[in-house]
Amino acid sequence: TQLLEQSPQFLSIQEGENLTVYCNSSSVFSSLQWYRQEPGEGPVLLVTVVTGGEVKKLKRLTFQFGDARKDSSLHITAAQPGDTGLYLCAGEGSGYSTLTFGKGTMLLVSP
Amino acid sequence: DVKVTQSSRYLVKRTGEKVFLECVQDMDHENMFWYRQDPGLGLRLIYFSYDVKMKEKGDIPEGYSVSREKKERFSLILESASTNQTSMYLCASGRRGYGYTFGSGTRLTVV
Numbered sequence: 001t002q003l004l005e006q007s008p009q010f011l012s013i014q015e016g017e018n019l020t021v022y023c024n025s026s027s028v029f030s031s032l033q034w035y036r037q038e039p040g041e042g043p044v045l046l047v048t049v050v051t052g053g054e055v056k057k058l059k060r061l062t063f064q065f066g067d068a069r070k071d072s073s074l075h076i077t078a079a080q081p082g083d084t085g086l087y088l089c090a091g092e093g094s095g096y097s098t099l100t101f102g103k104g105t106m107l108l109v110s111p
Numbered sequence: 112d113v114k115v116t117q118s119s120r121y122l123v124k125r126t127g128e129k130v131f132l133e134c135v136q137d138m139d140h141e142n143m144f145w146y147r148q149d150p151g152l153g154l155r156l157i158y159f160s161y162d163v164k165m166k167e168k169g170d171i172p173e174g175y176s177v178s179r180e181k182k183e184r185f186s187l188i189l190e191s192a193s194t195n196q197t198s199m200y201l202c203a204s205g206r207r208g209y210g211y212t213f214g215s216g217t218r219l220t221v222v
Contacts, residue, residue, distance in 0.1 A: 030207070030208065031207070031208045041216065042115075042203075042214050042216050043201070043213050045211065045212065048209060050208055088153075092208065098144070098167075099144060101146075101154040102153065103152070103153035
């Protein structure tokens with residue numbers, strides 16, 4: 001089983017601050033995905049990155065896939081209370097391998 | 112938009128009952144997954160399927176089985192429900208490298 005370690009597990013910040021969430025593994029992934037989940041709901045896909053070194057931006061969110069395709073980061077600029085939620089990274093291996101999730105980072109943004 | 116529908120949001124079942132959780136997707140996706148999510152343990156893969164009548168065990172298949180007779184429907188079966196199967200169950204569908212869409216989840220309580 002491929003493992004993904006997310007850090008930090010919990011982050012509590014004030015509105016307007018910047019933050020970075022990390023997702024690390026010793027395994028190589030063919031793609032890495034980031035999801036956001038709100039209480040009582042299923043995760044919602046934010047982005048998929050497939051190329052080593054790739055950077056994708058989604059408004060105030062910037063996602064980066066490591067050069068070796070073993071790690072990824074999510075950076076949020078000027079966080080807002082609406083960004084509050086559980087952020088999950090998930091890696092997809094090669095062939096018919098599965099989608100493995102990290103345990104998530106719970107982000108709380110206070111006004 | 113892709114829609115993944117789980118048959119129930121909340122279920123309460125008795126120990127020993129056979130429980131069926133249904134998941135239907137409307138986008139002709141090959142890959143479908145069943146996860147359970149528990150506090151502190153994250154999303155754990157129970158079973159996945161990459162085609163009709165194809166199924167593969169995930170990390171925690173014990174006590175569960177699945178059925179995929181049609182491409183759009185992936186069913187999770189708890190053969191004899193136990194209290195340690197009380198959890199949030201999440202179904203997902205999608206294509207490799209493009210990310211996955213999750214259903215809203217079924218919160219199952221076994222009493």
